[in-house]
Amino acid sequence: MTKIEFWQGNTACAEGALAAGCQFFAGYPITPSTEVAEHIAAKLPKRNGVFVQMEDEIASMAAIIGASWTGARAMTSTSGPGFSLMMENIGFAAMTETPCVIVNVQRGGPSTGQPTMAAQGDMMQCRFGSHGDYSIIALAPATVQEMYELTAKSFNLADQYRVPVFLMADEIVGHMRERITLPDKIEQVPRRELEKGVLPFHPNENLIPGFATFGKGHGVHVTGLTHDERGYPCTTNPNVHAHLVKRLVDKIENARTAIADYDVINPDAEKVFVSYGAPVRTVQQVLHDRNTEDIGFLRLRTIWPFAEDALKKFKNVREFLVPELNMGQIAREIERHVNVPVISLPKLGGDLHLPEELEAALVVNR
């Protein structure tokens, strides 16, 4: 029996995490994400899980990585200023291939910016925010339903690819309330345990090593230093470093088709909106109001690795229009992949685009 609820996005996120078997949450209060932590603080201890409020976001990120190495599904949630603090240990998680889920309910930045207003200004930070080369997975929900489903999905992706997975929400999706249909059960894809006799950082055919859970007798050494397949520091051999970093990137980028999650609407159109997160709702309104098939829409749920093949589904496209609550972060990514004009439609300040603003962009002669 499915169940219908009327929930806030942040509540749905917390419930999605619980349904996915999240056993450990560490966080620090920050608007507009705090409700995620509050909801989990109330629920998780009753399910024999651990909630801990840490001294800052650096420590929160550290704690979920530590918990993850004991085998627990672990998560934190934050917003821009806290996200900046997490970057150090996000790099550590990428380097040590630690599964973990980071929810960012985005607000206006830079700096303290607009705590209670929506933005999508951290899309590039989640991709490139820590130093060095690495790849991650990022998802963007546009509905309360997706806050639930994509949070749950994030845990599976984290365990499957051994990588930090980002749920890049925004204040609008986090705080709006709408109807949500809860599934009976969330499928959990378990982490693959390291087999005996295999080196702890020796990858399988998908470039992913088995996980040497602490306390299971693996005697694994985990370090943020460049390491060989034994896990031992090996910092001056250029080949070891190049091989490791290339694998960290390739294990995600090679799987971009498998990870990709998007909807293609009106694939024959010449003008195509590309959107993710809260701006999806305005595009949907425009399409609904026009009630024609002349405007295309690529609705992205996976942002990183970027689903570039999705752009090719629009054979007749003459221009892509990209409404974002930032200065064109994903518009520039799209530009890298196509030979037609990409029109960035930035909106700053915290409000969504109005349907008439997008309509106006459609009629501009270029």
Add this chain to the structure above:
Amino acid sequence: MTYEDWFRKDRLPHIYCAGCGNGTIINCTLAAIDQMNWNKDETVFISGIGCSSRAPGYIVTDSLHTTHGRALAFATGVKLANPKLNVVIFTGDGDLAAIGGNHFIHACRRNIDITVICMNNQIYGMTGGQGSPTTPKGCFSTTTPYGSAESPFDLCELAIAAGANYVARWTSYHVKELEKAVKVGLETPGFSFIEAMTQCPTNFGRRNKFKEVLDQVEALKTHALLKAKRDRMIEQGENIPDDFFIIGELIRRNRPAMGVKT
């Protein structure tokens, strides 16, 4: 298991300089752990960044070599997620007291059931000898070329004030006492902090008129004042010189702890 079984022998030789005191402290710690009859599969060593923090790499158990200053925050996650694991942290004065200062006081406040061994060599050794929060006033380093102008932290006082259940300080000279203190720390539920003053001939000693390794060990010995003697001196109104530090068991108490094995 014997004491030697705790070493990851395929990782040797280690990176420590000749005359470094860190090996002494690792030895004392492993000797204490060996007496606990702990299973190596249920023991985790965690560290941050610095000379001290390379220690877990030489031990056979699961080990987590983390980011600078953050070892205690990682340890909090490990211990709370699986309280069955025995968690021991190696850290240094720069790692723990400078960049990790906030995590240090909060781990003490939570009184989480872990044991922290701080190798205090009063200098940043790995990066080549910069001043740290425990570099004594007037001492030389590459970033205090005219002598440190700042007052150093007393890490034990900090741990006591912040709520740790067990706090002790010894030196690399006092090996038997240090081993015993580590063992008491391992046995005590809650946060145990053992500060081990140690020599760094390469980066502290040579800039501060210690021509031989043993000169600095001797200085640690002669400037260490047993707690009982310090108390007596205060009682008798005697003056305690500024460059002396207190050794011994400084607190043992039973505040409620987090993450204790049930």
